[in-house]
Amino acid sequence: MDIVLVFGVTSIVAAALCIVIGSIAPAIGETRAIVQALSAIAQQPDEGATISRTLFIGLAMIESIAIYCFVISVILIFANPFWNHVVAK
Amino acid sequence: MHLTPDQEILWQWLWLHVNMTMVYTWLLMLLLTIGSWLVTRHLAGPHEPRSRWQNAAEVIVETIRSQIRQVCPRAREEHVAFIATLFLFIGIANILDIVPGWHAPTGSLSTTAALACCVATAVPVFGIRGQGFVEYFRSYMKPSPILAPLHLLSETSRTLALALRLFGNIMSGSLIVGVLLAVVPFFFPIVMQLLGLLTGMIQAYIFSILATVYIAAALRTKEEGE
Numbered sequence: 391m392d393i394v395l396v397f398g399v400t401s402i403v404a405a406a407l408c409i410v411i412g413s414i415a416p417a418i419g420e421t422r423a424i425v426q427a428l429s430a431i432a433q434q435p436d437e438g439a440t441i442s443r444t445l446f447i448g449l450a451m452i453e454s455i456a457i458y459c460f461v462i463s464v465i466l467i468f469a470n471p472f473w474n475h476v477v478a479k
Numbered sequence: 480m481h482l483t484p485d486q487e488i489l490w491q492w493l494w495l496h497v498n499m500t501m502v503y504t505w506l507l508m509l510l511l512t513i514g515s516w517l518v519t520r521h522l523a524g525p526h527e528p529r530s531r532w533q534n535a536a537e538v539i540v541e542t543i544r545s546q547i548r549q550v551c552p553r554a555r556e557e558h559v560a561f562i563a564t565l566f567l568f569i570g571i572a573n574i575l576d577i578v579p580g581w582h583a584p585t586g587s588l589s590t591t592a593a594l595a596c597c598v599a600t601a602v603p604v605f606g607i608r609g610q611g612f613v614e615y616f617r618s619y620m621k622p623s624p625i626l627a628p629l630h631l632l633s634e635t636s637r638t639l640a641l642a643l644r645l646f647g648n649i650m651s652g653s654l655i656v657g658v659l660l661a662v663v664p665f666f667f668p669i670v671m672q673l674l675g676l677l678t679g680m681i682q683a684y685i686f687s688i689l690a691t692v693y694i695a696a697a698l699r700t701k702e703e704g705e
Contacts, residue, residue: 439549440549443549443550443688446681446684446685446688447685447688447689447692450644450685450689451640453644454640454643454644457643457644457647457648458643458647460647460651461643461646461647464650464651464654
């Protein structure tokens with residue numbers, strides 16, 4: 391088969407797998423964090439400001455994993471470093 | 480399709496080129512500088528009537544200061560100024576997305592990497608100024624000197640994460656609008672644009688609160704850490 395075709399298909403499938411698998415784990419993690427924070431706020435409404443600030447920091451930390459996967463899949467699709475090399479062959 | 484404003488080149492001469500990221504960054508810096516100069520030109524004293532611009536500026540500054548003080552009670556005025564500048568720069572860059580033709584400079588990896596490098600430089604500087612050279616570097620040796628490379632590694636990776644998080648969020652916002660414009664042209668991109676404004680403000684908040692947390696960790700003295 392044509393090497394360019396194989397390379398393109400592989401890149402796209404790899405990008406899709408990267409974003410799919412890479413967003414499942416942060417989604418579960420963020421859900422758990424939000425659930426815990428909501429029940430904590432329900433029990434102690436006075437501490438709501440502190441809890442939500444810590445929640446935001448934690449969510450940002452968790453979310454960066456999904457962002458890494460997103461950046462990798464965008465690089466694979468739009469700015470693949472090996473694309474020119476493969477096309478030149 | 481342009482992923483980042485880095486790829487739109489306005490002016491080029493040999494190896495020197497000016498891209499849209501630089502243009503929008505300088506526009507934003509001009510806007511912020513001239514705006515704050517205009518507001519603080521005639522400041523009213525404590526018992527005089529103040530202008531509405533001064534009121535607005537005081538509300539913004541006081542809110543940011545109280546937020547920072549809640550996270551880091553020992554933050555001094557220089558820390559507050561640094562973090563508030565970061566917040567205002569990122570926040571206004573993202574808010575100005577509602578202006579047609581504006582590309583947020585935070586949607587380019589070079590801007591966010593520069594901001595993250597500012598934080599990565601400021602943290603040791605503030606730490607050394609706060610607790611002294613020896614005391615600050617002794618914090619790397621805790622709990623044992625074997626872990627010093629891990630401390631360095633975590634500082635590098637959190638700088639990388641700061642840059643990539645902001646870049647990824649803002650860039651994905653404009654990318655989603657770009658893709659949706661091709662698929663469902665009329666109504667849906669507007670909703671995503673609104674969501675992008677919210678994300679932009681949240682990211683500005685997160686960036687500055689993380690900078691505050693890092694600075695607070697560097698300022699922490701011996702007795703507090705134990």
